[in-house]
Structures are given as structure tokens and as C-alpha cells.
Amino acid sequence: MFNKLSLKIGFLFFIFILIIETFLYFVLYTNLANEQIEEVMDNLLARGNTHSAVLEENFNQTTLEHVAIMESESDFAVVITDVSGDVIVHSDPIEQEMIDVIAHTDYKQMPDEGKVLEERWPEKKYIATDSPITINEEHQGHVFMFADTNNIRRIVDHLSDQFIVVGLITIILTIITVFILSRLITKPLLKMKEATEQLSKGRHKVELHTDRRDELGELAASITTLSDDLERLKNERNEFLASISHELRTPLTYLKGYADIISRGDISGNERNEYIEIIREETEQLVVLVKNLFELAKMDQNRFIINKENVVFGNLIHTITERIRPALEEKNITFSVRCPSHINAHIDPERIQQVLLNILDNAKKHTSQGKRISLEVSQNKRDIITMISDEGEGIPEEDLPYIFERLYRVEKSRSRLSGGTGLGLAIAKEIVEFHGGTIKVRSKLGEGTSFIMTLQRGDSHE
Ligand SMILES: Nc1ncnc2c1ncn2[C@@H]1O[C@H](COP(=O)(O)OP(=O)(O)OP(=O)(O)O)[C@@H](O)[C@H]1O
Ligand SMILES: [Mg+2]
Structure with missing residues (x-):
């Protein structure tokens, strides 16, 4: 069931969401870690500053030792030096790294409020601060505080662990969401695929739920x-x-x-x-x-070719009327033609002639002696309108919708006198529609029939 499309959609979703989440988590993690590290540094400096403040009040051996004893019980180490950097007391054993920090400190530049000396916690064993002991605006000594960087590492590791857990949960939730989402999209698609397969197998009735609005x-x-x-x-x-x-x-x-x-x-x-x-x-x-x-x-099959050319519509009408007139005269039908001489059309004259001859032939067949058939051409801004009306028997209303259908005849019996093939109007309609035009019928039983052919105008068309 896990098809290719849902796999693709799911994978894309997943990658996008993962990138966004990773970015967000990275920013959050870096900020949080930095804040925590900064807090540790500030704490260390504050602690050193407290010691130096106490010593500024009582700068004597007892107080110095008191400070050293206090820190020997804590996680931190304190080293107190005199103004020239010689160690006076220390709480924990002094290590080489501490000596390095103390030796490399520029005492003269030290601000009264102290500063962080070593903050490269990933590389060093200790981070360090220096709080000068200032008595009468003169530095009398320095309180160096050291904190084991393992503590920071532990904090950061703890944070990392939390992030990994939350990250894993997020990834699992993302996968579930993506899975559901892609299924939501692909399930109806699968149904549709099945439906179209059924269609091509010849089962033409398919049921699809179309209540979705998307x-x-x-x-x-x-x-x-x-x-x-x-x-x-x-x-x-x-x-x-x-x-x-x-x-x-x-x-x-x-x-x-x-x-x-x-x-x-x-x-x-x-x-x-x-x-x-x-x-x-x-x-x-x-x-x-x-x-x-x-x-x-x-x-x-669309293999029907129409050779359009610019035609003076009046000439075409003239040719057609001359062809049909003898047959109409023979049947004693009055035939009147009105066509403005200046109308130009861009059509296939052969085909349009075929259409008009068929309509006129129908009119002739269904109009009795002594009646009248008229052909009128007019044009408006867009179209050339040709109307052929007869005073013939008319077409029953119930047959009107079907007369353009293939093999449809009002008179069902196929007598050799009246019987055409029932294809004439179907072909006429196709030809006119191939030209981008329309053909319509109006009829009243016993009164007569009109066919209205509308073609696009030649000049506006090209
Ligand atoms: N002017 C008309 N008056 C009355 N009925 C008509 C008229 N024109 C068409 N019909 C009806 O519409 C049917 C379909 O016409 P169509 O031209 O398609 O076929 P046909 O004339 O019977 O055969 P074909 O044109 O192929 O020789 C006709 O059989 C006829 O019943
Ligand atoms: Mg016909």
C-alpha cells in the first residue's frame, strides 16, 4: 500500500520539516547552552567578587584562610595572590593550568569589578575569573576563582540529552504526521487510479466520492x-x-x-x-x-480537412441558388433570396455550399407545391447569419432536439420518395462547427421551419 507517490510526498515533507526543525533546534540549543555557560561564568565572577569584597573589609590572614577553607568545601577553587601575583592562600591544590592563568594576567589592566580570564571551556580544564581586592583605590591583591569545566560539560551534556530525546520525539511525530498527510492525499488518488483502470477495462460506471471541495x-x-x-x-x-x-x-x-x-x-x-x-x-x-x-x-477522427479561403458570400449564395432553383421551380415553389453583396467570409466554400444545399434540399422535400422558401443573409459586428425558412410541414416539437443526430429522421419509414439517409443535418452541423459557427432550428408543425446558420465574419476572423 505504501506506493511511490506517498513515498515521494512523504519523503519531501519529511526532509523539509527536518531541515526546519534542525535549524530551529540548533538556534534554540546554542542560545540555551550559551545562556547556561554565561550564567556559570557570571556566578563564578560574582563569587570571586564577594570574596574580594569581604577581603577589602578585612584584608588579614584570618579572613584569607577563612575564604580558602570555605572554597575547599565547594566545587570551586580559589587562589588569592598579592598585588604582584605571588600566591598567599589557595583552597585546593594548585595545578599548572592555574599557574598559567595567574602568570598570564595583566594585573594593571584589571577592572575593579573583576573579569572572566578563561572562558574556553571546551579546551581547558578550568574556567577562571579574577576579582581584584581594591583598598583605597589601590589593588592589594587578586582573588582568582577556578571552576572545573567538567561541570559546564555536564550541564551542556544534560541539555544535549534533553534535546536528543525531544528531537527523537519530534522526528517520530513528524513521521506519523507526514505518513497520515501523504496517505490523506494519496488515498483518493489511488482510488481514482483504480477507477480509471476500471474505465479502461470497459467498466464505464465508476463511483467516486466527490464531496471534497479541493x-x-x-x-x-x-x-x-x-x-x-x-x-x-x-x-x-x-x-x-x-x-x-x-x-x-x-x-x-x-x-x-x-x-x-x-x-x-x-x-x-x-x-x-x-x-x-x-x-x-x-x-x-x-x-x-x-x-x-x-x-x-x-x-x-479529426481527419476532416477544411480549406478556408476568403469568399464573397453573395457569390457563393448566387451559385447555390442557381443550382437549386430549377428543382424548386419544377415543384412550383417560390424561392426568394436576399443577400447583401459586400459580405466577405473566410470559409471553405465547398463545404458551406454542401451545408446550404442540404438545408435547401430538406426544405424542398418537406414543402408542398405553391408554398414559399426564403434565404436571407445578414451580418452583425461578429457574425454572418444565414436563415433558410420554408412554409412546409414543420417538425414536431418532440423531434426537434434530435434532428441533428445521425440517422435521425422524423418520418421513420424509409420510403424511396421521402427517405434520405438522415445524415445530412448531422454532417451540416459538423461542418459548421468545424468553422467555429453554429446551426440552429426553429419549427412549428404545419407552419414551417427555419434553419439559422451563424458563421464568424471573414474580416474580423483573420
Ligand atoms: N425543412 C424541414 N422541414 C421538415 N422536416 C425537416 C426539414 N429539414 C429536416 N427535416 C427533418 O429532419 C430529418 C433529418 O434531416 P437530414 O437532412 O439530416 O436527413 P434527410 O434529409 O432525411 O437525409 P439526407 O439529408 O441524409 O439525405 C429529416 O428526415 C426530416 O424529417
Ligand atoms: Mg437532408
Whole structure:
């Protein structure tokens, strides 16, 4: 369970905290140790000063010996010299180091309040102070105090021991905290990893708790959305495949049926020609269906190429209307076109033509004789808006949300007269969206339908 990420996070946390703690402890330790050492030095000097004060009152042999006896019972040693540095009394045996200190002292420079002579406790056996005995503003002698540096070492060692114990406790607490913290972060991550593994294995419904309000919660929410999307896509794909097989089965049944009849040979030449014509039509429709499906597949794989160029939109509209007009006139449909001449667009003219022809073709299919179809182009600051309206049968409200879906037809039966492939609007929508535009529909049953295509303006676009 102790995975790489929690290890990494934990390790980093730990190192950082350790560095900070070490620094803080070092500062604290140094300050505390220095304070304690200073206190020992001050105490020693104060003790020497007390002796010298007593001696300043009574500078005689009795008092001197009294001081020496007092210190012989204590942890300290006292050496009292006369003004020239010759030893008068001492409490403990005099060692070479003491003699060195006394010999190296500049008596004349000694301030009345005394001073610390030796403070290098890590190297020396004794620390030392000197408190001059000043009578009538003249130095009469010196009280040298010595303290064994082992005492200081003991204090410092004791402090070190305490710090080691506290340090160890801190490290253990840090490790525990880091462990819990990194688990807190990595546990949901692990869950998410498992969830995504499940996703890639094809189990598209994952349950993640997304009640966290932080980035991890957001990630979990995204993964849940992803799984929902995948689930939806899977269903869509299944439905799509089902529709395609249905779409293919019908014409193929026709083809086989008519081919069978023809091959039986017991039909007239006229019938035969009629059936061959049906077979031809069905095959053509199949070819269109497959071509359209292939086109959509390319769009899905983003292998669909749009060759944008600067186009005078009016010219494009003119070409399109001239192409569709004969078919509309044949059906006795009035066709009105309004398009300002100065509109420029940056589009793939072939593709947009395909879109508009499909919408017009739909309008033609669903508008009865004598009615009217209009095409109007306008532009605002950002967009070119093309609206194609018909006075046809309209689209039922419940079908409106789906008409851009693949293979969706309002008229479900696939009659050869009205039946398109149901892919035209799906392709149109993809093309327009590839252009960064939108396509919308408004329709009222029995009154007519309008398709509104919005494209970004050419000049502002480039
Ligand atoms: N102007 C319209 N009036 C009424 N219904 C429409 C209109 N345009 C589209 N529809 C409905 O929307 C459905 C989808 O249109 P779409 O163009 O995608 O498919 P199609 O025309 O049936 O087939 P294809 O365009 O692939 O030959 C149509 O089958 C039709 O029912
Ligand atoms: Mg169509």
C-alpha cells in the first residue's frame, strides 16, 4: 500500500520539516547552552567578587584562610595572590593550568569589578575569573576563582540529552504526521487510479466520492463525468451501429428481392426494366449513405480537412441558388433570396455550399407545391447569419432536439420518395462547427421551419 507517490510526498515533507526543525533546534540549543555557560561564568565572577569584597573589609590572614577553607568545601577553587601575583592562600591544590592563568594576567589592566580570564571551556580544564581586592583605590591583591569545566560539560551534556530525546520525539511525530498527510492525499488518488483502470477495462460506471471541495475533489468529479460520458458514448455507439445495420438491411433486402425476381426470368421486359431501375436507385442511395458515413467518420477522427479561403458570400449564395432553383421551380415553389453583396467570409466554400444545399434540399422535400422558401443573409459586428425558412410541414416539437443526430429522421419509414439517409443535418452541423459557427432550428408543425446558420465574419476572423 505504501506506493511511490506517498513515498515521494512523504519523503519531501519529511526532509523539509527536518531541515526546519534542525535549524530551529540548533538556534534554540546554542542560545540555551550559551545562556547556561554565561550564567556559570557570571556566578563564578560574582563569587570571586564577594570574596574580594569581604577581603577589602578585612584584608588579614584570618579572613584569607577563612575564604580558602570555605572554597575547599565547594566545587570551586580559589587562589588569592598579592598585588604582584605571588600566591598567599589557595583552597585546593594548585595545578599548572592555574599557574598559567595567574602568570598570564595583566594585573594593571584589571577592572575593579573583576573579569572572566578563561572562558574556553571546551579546551581547558578550568574556567577562571579574577576579582581584584581594591583598598583605597589601590589593588592589594587578586582573588582568582577556578571552576572545573567538567561541570559546564555536564550541564551542556544534560541539555544535549534533553534535546536528543525531544528531537527523537519530534522526528517520530513528524513521521506519523507526514505518513497520515501523504496517505490523506494519496488515498483518493489511488482510488481514482483504480477507477480509471476500471474505465479502461470497459467498466464505464465508476463511483467516486466527490464531496471534497479541493482539487482532488474536482479531479474525482472530472473522472466521474468522464465515466458518464464514456457510458453515454458506448450507448450511442451501440444505438448507432444498430441504426446502421437497420439502414443497410432494408435496401439490401430490396436489392436481393428484386435481383431474385429478375433472375427467375418469368417477367416481362417492362417489369424487368422497372426492377433494374429500382435496384439502381437503391444502390445509389446506399452509395450515398456509405459516403456520408465515411465523411462523418473522418470528422470524428479529426481527419476532416477544411480549406478556408476568403469568399464573397453573395457569390457563393448566387451559385447555390442557381443550382437549386430549377428543382424548386419544377415543384412550383417560390424561392426568394436576399443577400447583401459586400459580405466577405473566410470559409471553405465547398463545404458551406454542401451545408446550404442540404438545408435547401430538406426544405424542398418537406414543402408542398405553391408554398414559399426564403434565404436571407445578414451580418452583425461578429457574425454572418444565414436563415433558410420554408412554409412546409414543420417538425414536431418532440423531434426537434434530435434532428441533428445521425440517422435521425422524423418520418421513420424509409420510403424511396421521402427517405434520405438522415445524415445530412448531422454532417451540416459538423461542418459548421468545424468553422467555429453554429446551426440552429426553429419549427412549428404545419407552419414551417427555419434553419439559422451563424458563421464568424471573414474580416474580423483573420
Ligand atoms: N425543412 C424541414 N422541414 C421538415 N422536416 C425537416 C426539414 N429539414 C429536416 N427535416 C427533418 O429532419 C430529418 C433529418 O434531416 P437530414 O437532412 O439530416 O436527413 P434527410 O434529409 O432525411 O437525409 P439526407 O439529408 O441524409 O439525405 C429529416 O428526415 C426530416 O424529417
Ligand atoms: Mg437532408
